[in-house]
Amino acid sequence: MNNTLRDRTTRSVEPSGLESRRRFLDYLLGTSAVATLGAIVYPIIRFMSPPKIIESTENSVVAAKVNEVPVNSGKIFKFGSKPGIVVRTDSGELKAFSAVCTHLDCIVQYQPETKQIWCACHNGQYNLNGKNVGGPPPRPLEEFKVNTRGDEIVVTKA
């Protein structure tokens, strides 16, 4: 009964055009809804992602004074926004590496007892060539070049 009534009404208003017009309106409404949602969500997502800060391009830095790093000791220094470590070995040789542990981003330190670079977070160990020799670190520490200029230790990215 209802169907017959609807059929009759449909036919009387717009025999063939109504369905397609309705579909068109639905499509219009749907796409506008998606577009509106996109216009709201896109800026929110972009806002949440932090802007890239241009890293300092300095290639070389004064890490410490020569007398600040005695034999069999290490010192953390600032290399741009990242920490580095300069070590003076038993033989008096100066070595410098990135101080960021390759395991999970902690900051390493020099251990005079074991003569190794050590990460306290998960017991990662590196030898004085920066090679990962124990614990979970998967890669060696990045090595830097070291020079002395007067009483300053200058570290340069290799």
Added chain:
Amino acid sequence: MQEWLDERLSISALSDIARKKEVPVHRYSIWYYFGGMTLFLFVVQVVTGILLLLYYRPSAENAFESVQFIITEVQFGWLIRSIHSWSANLMIATLFIHLFSVFFLRAYRRPREMTWVSGVVLLFIVICFGFSGYLLPWNKLAFFATKVGTEIAGVIPIVGRPVLRFLRGGDDVTGATLTRFFGFHVAVLPATATVFLAVHVLLVQLHGMSVPPSLKAENVRKMKFIPNFLLRDLIGWILAIGVLAALAALFPWELGEKADAFAPAPAGIKPEWYFLFMFQTLKYLPAKILGMDGEVLGIMAFNVVALLLFIVPFVDRGQENRRRTLIFNIIGVLALLYILVMTIIGYVT
């Protein structure tokens, strides 16, 4: 007056529901209290958290000093801060007890699957609360815990890096990270937790308390929720306040040293106890397993276990089956043992 209110707010309908609510009494009834206890400790967190907000300043320059000010200058500041920290830890403990008791009593079975799922979501929200709140005092331990924690998110293939930058507010843990974590801790997580908590509690009311399948539901005695069970709950809560006050007074939560982005990680650094079992596992994993970085594999494994937690009620379904029950019990006991043993090793070494 009562009539006027009732006509507008349907109070009598609500009180009828509360009066009709019953709690089964059997030898496992004790475990029913841990959900309510977790909720109570959450309320303590909300109240003490709001109080701390009156003085806390969320920036790398001021955060440490403001917490120092709270515990040294503000009247009862040491107490409020200590209770906030202790209550957070106790809440996670009661939450774990609640999780395991629901697991072993099979309380997640039909029709309570969504109650379990909402509970697991709440577990992860609470862990995020713990992780984000830990950084807020901006001390050395928190700084490195956050470095490691966010790096863990960063090693997940494909999505890891964007997630890490989103969490840190950049490539490194800086003041931007602190501001973000503060936002998560006091706005995003409380809002999300409230929604899931409402759903969780509503579902518990809808389905009533679950009677373990090993007991015959029709033979189980029942007690009224109001006043019998509620009064017992209250005793628990009063005890909890006593324990919190005692812990806060006898073992005030330490503040430590201010974070320094250019200082090595301090020796003996450890995460909060509820992350210890994962921390210890990461320590044991070799650098390379089957050509993959050990930590990536370990972290992926923990993620898989977390996902498995969600599907527990959809795997253990249908008729009660002795063999399946046994398998689930063994898995539960092994998981519990693993967590306990690794936590103890992490604590003593």
